[in-house]
Amino acid sequence: MPKEQSFAQRLIAWQQAAGRHDLPWQGSRDPYRVWLSEIMLQQTQVATVIPYYQRFLASFPDVGALAAAPIERVVEHWAGLGYYARARNLHRCAQQIVTVHGGFFPKTAAGLTELPGIGRSTAAAIAAFSFGERAAILDGNVKRVLCRVFGIAGFPGATAVDRKLWQLAESLLPETGIEAYTQGLMDLGATLCTRGTPHCPACPFADSCVARREGRQKELPEARPRAPVPERRSTFVLITDGTRLLLERRPPSGLWGGLLVPPEGEPDEVLAARGLVTVDCRKLPDLQHAFTHFRLTLAPVLCRVAAPSALAEAGREWLPLATAASAGVPTPIARLIRQVASAPD
Numbered sequence: 077m078p079k080e081q082s083f084a085q086r087l088i089a090w091q092q093a094a095g096r097h098d099l100p101w102q103g104s105r106d107p108y109r110v111w112l113s114e115i116m117l118q119q120t121q122v123a124t125v126i127p128y129y130q131r132f133l134a135s136f137p138d139v140g141a142l143a144a145a146p147i148e149r150v151v152e153h154w155a156g157l158g159y160y161a162r163a164r165n166l167h168r169c170a171q172q173i174v175t176v177h178g179g180f181f182p183k184t185a186a187g188l189t190e191l192p193g194i195g196r197s198t199a200a201a202i203a204a205f206s207f208g209e210r211a212a213i214l215d216g217n218v219k220r221v222l223c224r225v226f227g228i229a230g231f232p233g234a235t236a237v238d239r240k241l242w243q244l245a246e247s248l249l250p251e252t253g254i255e256a257y258t259q260g261l262m263d264l265g266a267t268l269c270t271r272g273t274p275h276c277p278a279c280p281f282a283d284s285c286v287a288r289r290e291g292r293q294k295e296l297p298e299a300r301p302r303a304p305v306p307e308r309r310s311t312f313v314l315i316t317d318g319t320r321l322l323l324e325r326r327p328p329s330g331l332w333g334g335l336l337v338p339p340e341g342e343p344d345e346v347l348a349a350r351g352l353v354t355v356d357c358r359k360l361p362d363l364q365h366a367f368t369h370f371r372l373t374l375a376p377v378l379c380r381v382a383a384p385s386a387l388a389e390a391g392r393e394w395l396p397l398a399t400a401a402s403a404g405v406p407t408p409i410a411r412l413i414r415q416v417a418s419a420p421d
């Protein structure tokens with residue numbers, strides 16, 4: 077792990093030598109331009125943002141012009157950038173700056189976070205680029221860089237991991253050069269330490285990055301933990317007259333649509349509904365089956381019945397026990413049938 081101070085120094089040196097220096101919003105400390113670019117860059121790539129940024133500035137050259145514009149015009153200029161709440165917040169924010177702050181942006185990250193649509197990381201970026209404040213940014217790209225360089229485990233969206241990352245981001249801030257440092261973090265995340273295939277050999281942290289050393293670039297940052305798989309349990313009644321098994325065709329849609337399956341439900345009700353005379357019933361061992369979205373426990377009950385009066389009714393088939401498992405039944409049902417066929421008593 078790199079020493080804290082050397083992280084900032086290395087990043088600043090790399091940004092100055094290999095970072096981006098000619099983006100249209102760089103070279104200005106005007107908080108209006110910085111703010112506009114930061115909001116546009118949320119969830120949107122630089123190449124997409126540039127023409128929007130330029131058109132927007134041409135139409136709304138300062139915060140007063142934006143505040144005075146009708147919201148419809150603002151949204152028109154945003155069309156195609158997506159996440160339209162950003163445009164509405166931008167407009168509200170401009171109006172608040174004019175009405176509450178006399179047309180001037182607050183000069184601290186803390187003050188900026190009070191405004192609509194400006195979160196902690198965006199506020200820090202605006203404060204760093206416009207006013208030179210030592211404030212930490214932590215957007216998705218920066219989280220990825222920090223998780224990889226320092227080997228931070230856990231899903232970054234989890235509260236405890238998020239807190240740890242903010243502490244780390246703050247502890248890494250340089251005493252001087254916050255602008256190049258902040259830009260360096262953004263540049264590294266966007267150009268080298270990318271989500272898919274990071275370009276590690278060109279990285280200023282190539283010799284110290286935990287993810288690179290351990291070959292875990294694809295594992296870090298960790299993905300959102302999967303939600304627990306829902307569990308379902310269902311009783312299947314395997315009805316046999318000793319040589320045949322009753323199967324019923326499922327409706328075309330839904331689970332196992334169109335396939336032959338034993339009746340599902342409480343044995344007494346199932347048998348009564350079909351006018352069958354029960355000899356005896358016994359439970360068989362449960363069987364688990366995993367589907368994509370849930371796990372099903374099949375609770376089979378084997379019921380012997382007196383010979384049925386009709387062997388084929390609409391949607392119902394009495395098939396030989398020995399071959400029923402291969403009659404177009406779902407996999408777990410085939411397993412149940414084989415179990416019964418191999419030891420019917």
Ligand code: SF4
Nearest residue numbers: 269274276279285288
């Ligand atoms: S060495 Fe690779 S994984 Fe580590 S920070 Fe650099 S680009 Fe990202």
